[in-house]
Amino acid sequence: MLSLPSISLLQFKNYTNRSFDFKERIIGICGNNGAGKTNLLDAVHYLCFTKSYFSRLDGNNVQQGKSGFRLEGHFLLQDKPEKTICILRETGKKEFSVNDQPYDKFSQHIGRYPCVVIAPDDAVLITGGSEERRKFFDSLLSQLDADYLQHLIVYTKVLQQRNSLLKSFAETTVKDFSLLEVLDEQLIKPGEYIFNKRKEFFVSFLPQAKHLYSEIAMQPEDVTLLYESQLLQSSFAELLKATRQKDCYAQRTTAGIHRDDIEISLGNQLFRNIASQGQRKSLLFALKLAEMEVLRKEKGFPPLLLLDDVFEKLDESRINNLLQKVCVENEGQVFITDTNEERLKQHLDALSVQYQLIGL
Amino acid sequence: MQFSSSLLENAVSEFAKLPGIGKKTALRLVLHLLKQDTGDVSNFSEVIARMRSEIKFCQRCYNVADADICSICANSMRKQEIICVVESIRDVIAIESTQQFNGTYHVLGGVISPLDGIGPDQLNIESLVNRIQKETTAELIFALNPTIQGDTTIYYIQKKLSPGSGGQLPQLRITTIARGIAFGGELEYADEMTLARSLQNRLPVESYVASK
Ligand SMILES: Nc1ncnc2c1ncn2[C@@H]1O[C@H](COP(=O)(O)OP(=O)(O)OP(=O)(O)O)[C@@H](O)[C@H]1O
Ligand SMILES: [Mg+2]
Ligand SMILES: [Zn+2]
Numbered sequence: 001m002l003s004l005p006s007i008s009l010l011q012f013k014n015y016t017n018r019s020f021d022f023k024e025r026i027i028g029i030c031g032n033n034g035a036g037k038t039n040l041l042d043a044v045h046y047l048c049f050t051k052s053y054f055s056r057l058d059g060n061n062v063q064q065g066k067s068g069f070r071l072e073g074h075f076l077l078q079d080k081p082e083k084t085i086c087i088l089r090e091t092g093k094k095e096f097s098v099n100d101q102p103y104d105k106f107s108q109h110i111g112r113y114p115c116v117v118i119a120p121d122d123a124v125l126i127t128g129g130s131e132e133r134r135k136f137f138d139s140l141l142s143q144l145d146a147d148y149l150q151h152l153i154v155y156t157k158v159l160q161q162r163n164s165l166l167k168s169f170a171e172t173t174v175k176d177f178s179l180l181e182v183l184d185e186q187l188i189k190p191g192e193y194i195f196n197k198r199k200e201f202f203v204s205f206l207p208q209a210k211h212l213y214s215e216i217a218m219q220p221e222d223v224t225l226l227y228e229s230q231l232l233q234s235s236f237a238e239l240l241k242a243t244r245q246k247d248c249y250a251q252r253t254t255a256g257i258h259r260d261d262i263e264i265s266l267g268n269q270l271f272r273n274i275a276s277q278g279q280r281k282s283l284l285f286a287l288k289l290a291e292m293e294v295l296r297k298e299k300g301f302p303p304l305l306l307l308d309d310v311f312e313k314l315d316e317s318r319i320n321n322l323l324q325k326v327c328v329e330n331e332g333q334v335f336i337t338d339t340n341e342e343r344l345k346q347h348l349d350a351l352s353v354q355y356q357l358i359g360l
Numbered sequence: 361m362q363f364s365s366s367l368l369e370n371a372v373s374e375f376a377k378l379p380g381i382g383k384k385t386a387l388r389l390v391l392h393l394l395k396q397d398t399g400d401v402s403n404f405s406e407v408i409a410r411m412r413s414e415i416k417f418c419q420r421c422y423n424v425a426d427a428d429i430c431s432i433c434a435n436s437m438r439k440q441e442i443i444c445v446v447e448s449i450r451d452v453i454a455i456e457s458t459q460q461f462n463g464t465y466h467v468l469g470g471v472i473s474p475l476d477g478i479g480p481d482q483l484n485i486e487s488l489v490n491r492i493q494k495e496t497t498a499e500l501i502f503a504l505n506p507t508i509q510g511d512t513t514i515y516y517i518q519k520k521l522s523p524g525s526g527g528q529l530p531q532l533r534i535t536t537i538a539r540g541i542a543f544g545g546e547l548e549y550a551d552e553m554t555l556a557r558s559l560q561n562r563l564p565v566e567s568y569v570a571s572k
Contacts, residue, residue, distance in 0.1 A: 154508060157508050158508055160475050161473065161474050161475050161509070162474075164474035164475040164477075167474075168477075176479065176480060178516065178519050178520065179472065179474075179479065179480060179512075179516055182512055182515040182516045182519060183512065185515065186508065186512060186515070
């Protein structure tokens with residue numbers, strides 16, 4: 001099992017210096033707009049993923065006017081206490097340690113504390129471009145398989161080199177194709193690895209997400225989720241060869257797993273073009289709950305769940321449906337925020353589970 | 361920082377340009393020099409100026425040298441038919457201090473990284489290929505940092521030496537130092553024991569490529 005019994009935040013966003021004890025499995029966090037609910041969830045996310053869920057720059061999370069922040073979480077992993085600390089130094093250097101053992105590479109920490117976030121902005125997962133969906137399944141696969149993350153890092157670095165080379169080709173008449181071939185070989189290895197992992201993973205994941213969707217929607221709908229990749233048609237090596245001219249012209253790599261997507265349709269049209277807001281939200285939950293399920297199976301214990309403002313725009317029965325799934329049918333620790341304390345109380349009372357309310 | 365002398369201020373800001381030296385350390389060094397005899401300090405600055413203006417780079421291997429050819433290349437006791445390919449002069453110094461290597465070097469001056477604007481043309485790669493084809497080189501040992509760019513450089517040079525492009529000499533053996541060093545680690549920071557062992561247990565490049 002995994003739980004977070006306490007956390008302390010120093011100079012992190014709106015928190016100057018504050019500690020929280022989480023005594024129950026279900027934690028409700030209430031407060032007005034701007035009270036710091038999302039920030040508190042983000043601090044938990046930091047300790048699970050060594051970074052913010054919202055901003056790429058560590059510096060953005062430092063309290064305005066201060067320099068550096070510190071987050072300390074006391075986790076329980078399989079009954080063993082773990083003290084996990086993330087420090088952003090005044091110099092901008094980030095340090096991350098578990099039980100005073102610092103990591104050389106932050107990527108080594110990913111997967112230790114599985115965690116699933118559902119936040120309002122996550123709707124882009126359904127409505128946004130393909131990179132949003134890649135970010136989603138890459139983060140999930142990285143938690144499942146450390147090698148996946150390593151290959152993804154290598155792939156991304158080689159891809160940058162290859163794109164730079166293609167750009168430099170445009171500026172000279174003599175093109176060094178043997179260097180391009182070398183980079184192709186370096187790209188193919190991690191590319192094929194990632195493709196095979198994704199393909200294997202989606203075989204069970206996509207049907208599961210579809211099933212969860214119909215459970216949340218409580219009515220049969222013709223939703224299909226399909227893994228899309230150029231590598232499904234031909235090998236990566238052949239693809240790179242076939243697109244070489246095009247790549248030189250476009251000055252970037254036009255084929256590869258960096259263009260993969262999950263194609264979602266309703267009937268025979270793109271889901272994002274025709275689905276209602278409620279349908280989108282239901283699909284978002286379905287994907288996130290499927291993620292939770294995968295992590296639970298793989299790790300042997302449920303992930304931490306961070307639910308930020310999930311009640312907005314959901315009718316009563318859907319809220320109850322969702323809470324039933326995440327609080328009752330799931331045994332992991334759950335953090336739920338809401339601006340409306342009464343509403344949250346009511347819903348949690350209805351579940352007849354123990355919970356703790358924190359007012360900000 | 362406020363100085364009552366611009367001479368002092370200039371000296372401090374010159375020292376502070378050095379890597380790893382901040383203003384405070386620069387001031388400490390300058391104040392130390394201020395306590396020394398004038399003659400000693402003149403000697404100090406003269407040594408540095410001469411080092412920069414008179415130093416040469418070996419025409420064969422691009423290592424630092426006092427003459428056209430460096431002392432390693434000129435040493436007939438060393439195995440001239442073995443070439444260890446390194447990124448920088450710093451790596452030559454690191455490997456020399458292991459006292460385990462008795463061949464020669466070739467300093468590339470960096471590794472291939474299009475992202476940083478460094479292509480094969482900016483490095484001493486062509487001269488290496490020419491050198492191998494001209495001399496009867498028996499073995500090429502790659503001692504590059506185990507990074508993506510290091511690998512790119514190895515594969516690229518290997519490609520240039522392969523039968524398809526120009527013809528690899530039949531007697532040439534290509535190896536790379538064994539991975540005593542963690543992937544992503546820096547050669548410079550490896551301790552001498554690790555580095556010495558990596559040199560002894562070097563691998564043929566084909567199996568190095570296959571192991572990834
Ligand atoms: N770097 C920072 N330094 C100081 N304050 C910050 C920083 N970043 C965010 N804040 C403050 O934190 C507050 C927002 O907190 P948060 O997003 O957690 O609110 P919330 O409780 O989730 O609100 P809502 O109900 O609107 O979602 C804002 O008042 C914002 O000004
Ligand atoms: Mg919020
Ligand atoms: Zn020399």
